[in-house]
Amino acid sequence: LAVRVTRRQVKRRRVLRWYPAAWRERYGNELVDLLSDTYADNPLPTRAWIGIVMAGVNERGREAALIGRASRREDRVRGGALIVLAAWALFIVAGSGFAKYSEHWSAVTPLSDRTVPSIAIVVLQVATFVGVALCGVAALVSWPSFSRFAQHVGARQVIRLVRPAIVAGAISIASTAIIVEVSHHMSSFQRNVAPGPYRAVFLAWAVLLVVCLAVIVVTIGRVVLRLEYSERQLRVLSVAALTTSAAMSVIFVSLVVWWVSIAQHASWFFTSGVVGAPGALTPVPMVGCGVVMLAGLATAAWGSQRVVAFVNDTRSNL
Amino acid sequence: MNDTAATKSWRRPNDPSVLILTSLADGAKHGYALSKDIEHFAGVVLSPGTLYGAITRLEESGLIEPEVEVDRRRPYRITGAGSIALAEVVADMARLVAVGSQRLGTVTWRFA
Numbered sequence: 001l002a003v004r005v006t007r008r009q010v011k012r013r014r015v016l017r018w019y020p021a022a023w024r025e026r027y028g029n030e031l032v033d034l035l036s037d038t039y040a041d042n043p044l045p046t047r048a049w050i051g052i053v054m055a056g057v058n059e060r061g062r063e064a065a066l067i068g069r070a071s072r073r074e075d076r077v078r079g080g081a082l083i084v085l086a087a088w089a090l091f092i093v094a095g096s097g098f099a100k101y102s103e104h105w106s107a108v109t110p111l112s113d114r115t116v117p118s119i120a121i122v123v124l125q126v127a128t129f130v131g132v133a134l135c136g137v138a139a140l141v142s143w144p145s146f147s148r149f150a151q152h153v154g155a156r157q158v159i160r161l162v163r164p165a166i167v168a169g170a171i172s173i174a175s176t177a178i179i180v181e182v183s184h185h186m187s188s189f190q191r192n193v194a195p196g197p198y199r200a201v202f203l204a205w206a207v208l209l210v211v212c213l214a215v216i217v218v219t220i221g222r223v224v225l226r227l228e229y230s231e232r233q234l235r236v237l238s239v240a241a242l243t244t245s246a247a248m249s250v251i252f253v254s255l256v257v258w259w260v261s262i263a264q265h266a267s268w269f270f271t272s273g274v275v276g277a278p279g280a281l282t283p284v285p286m287v288g289c290g291v292v293m294l295a296g297l298a299t300a301a302w303g304s305q306r307v308v309a310f311v312n313d314t315r316s317n318l
Numbered sequence: 319m320n321d322t323a324a325t326k327s328w329r330r331p332n333d334p335s336v337l338i339l340t341s342l343a344d345g346a347k348h349g350y351a352l353s354k355d356i357e358h359f360a361g362v363v364l365s366p367g368t369l370y371g372a373i374t375r376l377e378e379s380g381l382i383e384p385e386v387e388v389d390r391r392r393p394y395r396i397t398g399a400g401s402i403a404l405a406e407v408v409a410d411m412a413r414l415v416a417v418g419s420q421r422l423g424t425v426t427w428r429f430a
Contacts (some may be wrong), residue, residue: 027370030349030392034366037350048365055367059374 012036015049018056020063021240064225065306077234077241077310081138083219083303084241088131090296091248093210094289095128098255101285105262108275113265124254129236131247134240141236145227146289161226165219168212177273181207238307252293320328334372339381339396339404346385346395349373376400 013036016028029051030082035044044052061067065079073149097155102121106114193288229237262269267279341347341355349369357363364372373394377380381400385393396404 023374027374029390031366031370033390034349034353034369037364038353048367051365051367053367055371056372 012044015052018053018060020060022063023056023059027173064221073310074229074234076306077238078227078229080303080306081237081241081308082224083306084244084300085135085138085220085303086217087248087303088135088244088301090292090299091131091212091251094292094296095124095251096209097206097285097292098289101289102258104273105258105266105269108269108273109266110275113261116261120254120258120261124251124258127247127250127254131244131251134244135248138237138240141233141240142148142224142227142229145229145233146223148276149178149223149227157305161223162219165216165310168219172209172212175205187258234310238311242304242309242311245304248293248297248300250299252290255289255293259290260271332360332362334368335376335381336404336407337362337364338369338372338376338394339400339407340353342394342396343404345402346393348388348391348393350391352394 012032013028015035016024016031019028035048039045039048058067064082065075066071066083094131105117182198183200186208206267238269263279266275267281268274270280271277325353337360338352341352341359347355349366351367353364353375354368364405373382375386377394379399381397382394383397383404
């Protein structure tokens with residue numbers, strides 16, 4: 001019995017890992033005692049477990065100033081900018097999928113019907129460039145804070161903190177190099193049409209890149225939450241975040257315009273790709289890209305709303 | 319106490335924060351005692367995650383405060399600000415009950 005109780009206590013203590021360290025330090029023992037008082041020697045009901053997981057994630061969100069009103073305004077704008085960065089990562093995933101899927105659209109679209117989709121693609125590319133440039137601006141603006149942080153905590157701590165992103169980046173580059181090398185030895189038919197191992201490998205590579213991107217974004221978030229920003233830096237970050245959100249809206253609208261235009265004039269592109277063949281209006285890859293981008297837009301709106309509050313505060317203080 | 323959106327957001331009668339403040343109004347209690355008391359007077363079973371989420375927010379807002387641990391259990395008590403906040407919530411609810419009762423013509427309520 002003693003062993004069982006100990007194991008149960010250990011298991012109960014394990015649910016605390018969903019909470020941030022500071023919260024665990026303050027309330028962890030109390031929560032574990034409450035669980036023991038409430039459920040005695042019985043297993044934790046699924047509903048209670050889910051409630052604790054959700055509450056833990058909620059506390060983490062509050063600690064990172066991603067949700068809630070209690071955090072400092074500086075933390076809120078930083079959290080808002082990070083949420084917009086996460087939204088941008090979703091756009092990178094959806095945009096990469098769209099770029100791959102749509103790469104041969106002009107070859108099967110009548111010349112007279114290419115104007116609108118061409119403009120949509122150009123606008124989409126310009127907005128993407130703006131978004132990438134703004135991420136660069138945010139990184140440049142953060143550099144002095146990062147340098148101060150690195151000097152303060154030491155190189156070993158910094159390397160430990162950014163190691164996941166470095167590993168994820170290295171894996172991304174190495175796997176991409178391998179895929180490019182392999183695909184150079186294949187015909188266009190083998191790469192794009194023929195089912196077989198290449199398609200499976202390509203999908204696995206795409207999933208790997210998404211995971212690596214998620215790791216990099218989370219690592220950036222963990223670093224940024226440790227940095228101290230000046231009022232001026234925060235102003236630049238907030239403008240960059242809001243402009244990136246606007247760029248995402250432009251990208252989404254461009255994608256929809258391209259989609260509608262191709263569906264009207266070259267819908268066979270969404271099926272066999274043979275001119276004049278029966279077409280489709282809602283191909284799975286486009287629906288997937290659209291859904292991921294919509295999720296990105298919703299995320300960007302959430303982040304922007306936190307940033308806007310900061311911008312309004314700043315204006316009223318001027 | 320400031321009547322801000324942040325403090326108004328939890329002013330529903332079944333809100334965990336209101337239930338906790340109501341429970342603490344007659345004396346300090348630790349987590350399990352709070353949970354049982356709330357279940358007894360309101361018929362609401364707060365999950366451990368919800369209870370401690372609300373305790374965290376109330377302590378951050380200065381509406382409750384911890385006492386010294388007794389047998390590894392830490393009781394919480396309501397603060398002055400917490401009592402004022404609870405009184406405002408109760409007054410709001412009382413007004414609602416009075417209007418509702420009057421319009422239903424069932425019971426006549428009088429509140430100062």
